[in-house]
Amino acid sequence: MRPMKAVDGITRERFECNVVPAYEPVVMRGLVGHWPLVAQGRAGLEACLQYLTGFDKGAVVDAVLAKPGPTRAFSYKPDLDGFNFMHDKRPYAALFEQLWRYSHFPEPPSLAAQSALVPEALPGLERANACPLLDADAAPRLWIGNRATVPAHFDDSHNIACVAAGRRRFTLLPPACAPLLYLGPPDYAPTPAPMSVVPDLHTADPVRFPLIAEALAQAIVAELEPGDAIYIPPLWFHQVESLAPHLNILMNYWWRPEAAPGRADDLHLASLRLAMLALRHLPDGEREGWRALFGHYVFGARGEGLMHIPEAQRHLFGEIDAAQDALMRRDIAGRLKP
Incomplete structure (x- = not known):
């Protein structure tokens, strides 16, 4: 593995002219350090949840809950006949209260609300915390929870992911690593994105998954602090670990340019x-x-x-x-x- 390229003081012009065409992941240090959400995250769990509550209109969001374990991964069951977490829909108020209670546990279950569309779930949060590299019509999604891992997967969209609270470790691998990652079926995965059956690349069983070592030799890794962001090109595999024990918040933006005027790029x-x-x-x-x-x-x-x-x-x-x-x-x- 090698460290990911990192840049400071990125501008929209540099991002569009240099970063996106290179088709390589880049960490953008301090990109959203000015966000009020980042300031509240640094103030602590209670202050941050109270700030988010001010935008809450009572919409329900997708939540997942998994037993505590060594990897804390939202993944497949060991025999792949299901997934290792519970899934339900709940209002943010219930999720925030549960995160607060779990912050008092030495080893709480892994809890997260994933991919909530911000203008619908917490309207106004996206305007108060805007990404300087994208137009306002690129609607962000919010990922909030305690310590957990999302196994290696890929998306078919461009992605800017901004850490607002806690810390996150990203392990990225190029698309050519697909044969090495023990991918599950594209129509049967813990999330809408096709995913590896390996819960954690860094602790993979070398007997059961011998090709992971070859994949990791091509991996690039970065750890992001509050205010940092990462650009992930389409089809790059990424494993994402939320590292802070009690509260991690990510706001991300997926987008694809039109294939041509009036033509969606969605097939x-x-x-x-x-x-x-x-x-x-x-x-x-x-x-x-x-x-x-x-x-x-x-x-x-x-x-x-x-x-x-x-x-x-x-x-x-x-x-x-x-x-x-x-x-x-x-x-x-x-x-x-x-």
Whole structure:
């Protein structure tokens, strides 16, 4: 493992021109150190929860609860026939009260409310604590809990994650590490994101998971303090450990630019599952044939490789507008009907 690249004093121009195109994770020290939420987090658990309560309108949020253990991971059960945590919906008031009670336990259960859309759950918090690198229409999500681990997973969106209270350790691995991470099924995971079945990369059983050592050799690691933020590019695997014993708060922003004016950029995971479903039953030779065609049609044919087709006649090889996109989606949806 090696330390993650870190920068100070990042501006939006530098972020858009240098950080995002590089397709590598970067820690941005002190990016949101000016947030009132960060100041309240530094003041302590009770002050921070009281501050958040001022924005609470009583909406219910997703909460998870797991028994205390060595890894404190929200993960699969050991035999993968379910998940090792309870899930329910509750108002923030109940969650805050439980976090306060658990702060008096020497080894409390792991409790967290994850991925709550801030404008709906705590309206106004997003305006009082705005990300300086994004437009206001990039709605943040809030992650709040005590000490716990989210195993290695990937998202298909750009991600800026801002630590507002507590400390978090991020372990990131490039997409090419997928074969080394013992990934669970993409349609059966503890969260909506595809996830590794290994609860904690750093304590993985080398007999059961021998490839993890090879994966960790390619990993980059960073520990973030309140006010720090991290940029995670799409598809990079990340394990996230909330380290403070009683209160950790993260506000993150997922976004994807439009593929073209009026065209949503939203088909990635759907196309992955569809390809798995369509090709799974084929013999190995035919699967290799499809691998070659995907390499050409999806990833290869561009630039000089298309010079034999007039630009106006490139159709799906070329640029398409929102109307063409909608027409193709309807055609594909029709082909999927039984």
